[in-house]
Amino acid sequence: MKVLGIGDNVVDVYIPERIGFPGGNALNFSVFAKKLGHDAEFIGTFGSDFFGKNVKKILAKLKIKNDNSRTLQGENGFTKVELKNGDRKFIYSNHGGVTKTEGVFARPEYFWDKDLVHFNINGNCDQLIEYVNRENTKIIYDFSDFKINENKLQYLILRIDLACFSMPNVSRSSVSAFCKTLKKINSKISVLCTSGSKGAYFFEGKTNQLTFVEAKKIKVKDTMGAGDSFITYFSLNYFEKNQKKSIKSILEAATDFAALQCLKDGSFGYKFTIQ
Numbered sequence: 001m002k003v004l005g006i007g008d009n010v011v012d013v014y015i016p017e018r019i020g021f022p023g024g025n026a027l028n029f030s031v032f033a034k035k036l037g038h039d040a041e042f043i044g045t046f047g048s049d050f051f052g053k054n055v056k057k058i059l060a061k062l063k064i065k066n067d068n069s070r071t072l073q074g075e076n077g078f079t080k081v082e083l084k085n086g087d088r089k090f091i092y093s094n095h096g097g098v099t100k101t102e103g104v105f106a107r108p109e110y111f112w113d114k115d116l117v118h119f120n121i122n123g124n125c126d127q128l129i130e131y132v133n134r135e136n137t138k139i140i141y142d143f144s145d146f147k148i149n150e151n152k153l154q155y156l157i158l159r160i161d162l163a164c165f166s167m168p169n170v171s172r173s174s175v176s177a178f179c180k181t182l183k184k185i186n187s188k189i190s191v192l193c194t195s196g197s198k199g200a201y202f203f204e205g206k207t208n209q210l211t212f213v214e215a216k217k218i219k220v221k222d223t224m225g226a227g228d229s230f231i232t233y234f235s236l237n238y239f240e241k242n243q244k245k246s247i248k249s250i251l252e253a254a255t256d257f258a259a260l261q262c263l264k265d266g267s268f269g270y271k272f273t274i275q
Helices: 025-035 050-062 098-102 126-131 150-157 172-185 226-238 247-261
Strands: 002-007 010-014 019-023 039-047 070-072 077-084 087-093 116-120 138-142 162-166 190-194 200-204 209-213
Touching: 002 025, 010 050, 019 025, 019 050, 025 039, 025 050, 025 116, 025 226, 039 050, 039 098, 070 098, 077 098, 116 126, 116 226, 126 150, 138 226, 150 172, 162 226, 172 190, 172 200, 172 209, 190 226, 200 247, 209 247, 226 247
Parallel strands: 002 039, 002 116, 010 077, 039 070, 116 138, 138 162, 162 190
Antiparallel strands: 010 019, 077 087, 190 200, 200 209
């Protein structure tokens, strides 16, 4: 598949170690898709600073196309992170740096040959969804913990194929009710709700079926990027043309893929030292 992650790129700065790990929902999607053997591209806005330069160096090593991205004067997106028992805690963010202040630029033709495009709530490029040909291209959108107004939520749900949410402390009945509310907006919507160590739910609007999978029990090293790896694996397999796998089997395989990610440092293991 030809896939595109468009939106945010962030450097997660681990303290007190002062080590930077590239990440961000859109960039992580592209990296994980490439790892899974797909033709992956990233489009975003890099800062002109030390962080932006290092993210681009790492993408070059990974051979992920990003030449439709812009580099602008200013700060790259970054956060400061502490690890506590393997779980990452964000203690500071510059809210995306130039991605937030300048946005992300793309032309309609950048989407023409793509099978799947990933947008997200931190990408600052929702207006570009209108460029995607919905007849040929599937759209997934990562809402994270969905701090978004109702009008914006309705606008997006009408225009996407798979909505992804982080819902760590909810019951099955709450997930089911929430998904059915989204179906009232878009009868064909599919919804993926990840709940960390509690597992994940998938709701398919076409069938009204809600499927649950338990999380894999492992000794976690770092949870950074776990949700992104799960979303990437699931969406690529769910939207694969002529795929005949069951939803349950795809969810289980996505769980295994995300569990492996939790054994690595940072979003996908690549790092650089901050002087």
